[in-house]
Amino acid sequence: MKSWMQFLVLITSITSTSALLASGGAEGGGSQMSPVTNAKWKAECSSCHMLYHPGLLPERSWGKMMGGLDKHFGENASLDPATRDEITRFLVTNSADKSDNRRSSRINQSIPANAAPLRISETRYFTSKHDEISPVTFKRKSIGSAANCIACHQGAEKGNFSESQVKIPR
Numbered sequence: 001m002k003s004w005m006q007f008l009v010l011i012t013s014i015t016s017t018s019a020l021l022a023s024g025g026a027e028g029g030g031s032q033m034s035p036v037t038n039a040k041w042k043a044e045c046s047s048c049h050m051l052y053h054p055g056l057l058p059e060r061s062w063g064k065m066m067g068g069l070d071k072h073f074g075e076n077a078s079l080d081p082a083t084r085d086e087i088t089r090f091l092v093t094n095s096a097d098k099s100d101n102r103r104s105s106r107i108n109q110s111i112p113a114n115a116a117p118l119r120i121s122e123t124r125y126f127t128s129k130h131d132e133i134s135p136v137t138f139k140r141k142s143i144g145s146a147a148n149c150i151a152c153h154q155g156a157e158k159g160n161f162s163e164s165q166v167k168i169p170r
């Protein structure tokens with residue numbers, strides 16, 4: 001009788017753990033990225049474009065980007081060293097190769113180990129997920145470029161790219 005009860009408790013805890021993982025909550029393991037945030041990142045990395053979730057690129061990409069902010073896609077996005085280091089730590093801690101959600105893992109797997117791309121929109125994962133969208137669509141006034149995820153994915157800044165939240169604007 002006693003061991004039967006222990007068995008039941010075990011089964012119940014396994015079931016609730018996988019339900020939690022499937023829901024993709026802040027505990028990770030699901031398909032959505034955790035809604036992580038940092039005040040300095042939010043203030044400094046959203047003045048020119050949307051906030052790119054740290055789970056979209058691996059540590060080596062963020063390291064390279066944060067080491068060259070004076071030449072950031074043709075812009076000078078330099079920061080004082082303390083701010084830069086805090087944002088780098090935040091990005092690295094939550095980077096695609098450190099996260100256990102499915103999307104971050106797949107982005108990471110689509111990038112060769114010796115490559116450190118600075119553009120999410122040029123990773124193999126991205127191109128494979130958007131191969132049905134024509135270049136003309138990305139250039140629409142309401143969108144601008146493939147880099148403007150939030151034009152089509154409402155939850156992009158929170159790391160939510162679920163199909164139910166995708167809407168391509170006219």
Ligand code: HEC
Pocket residue numbers: 044045046047048049052072073075076077087118119120121122145146147148
């Ligand atoms: C002074 C303006 C400016 C600031 C500040 C800035 N960026 Fe950018 N960033 C750009 C421009 C311009 C691009 C290229 C956008 C495009 O091609 O549509 C870009 C592109 C990017 C991309 C590539 C998007 C893609 O997939 O193509 C990432 C990632 C990025 N920035 C991260 C950051 C982070 C992290 C910070 C904060 C440390 C930051 N940016 C601050 C101007 C800025």
Ligand code: HEC
Pocket residue numbers: 056103120121129130133137138143145146147148149150151152153161162163166167168
């Ligand atoms: C022009 C609109 C548009 C833009 C801009 C865009 N996407 Fe998408 N994205 C889509 C559509 C449409 C799909 C396919 C949805 C589906 O049917 O699964 C998709 C699929 C995805 C998926 C896969 C979802 C899944 O569960 O299979 C991810 C992840 C994603 N996009 C991330 C991004 C990121 C990151 C950016 C910016 C760097 C971005 N997207 C920019 C329209 C867009």
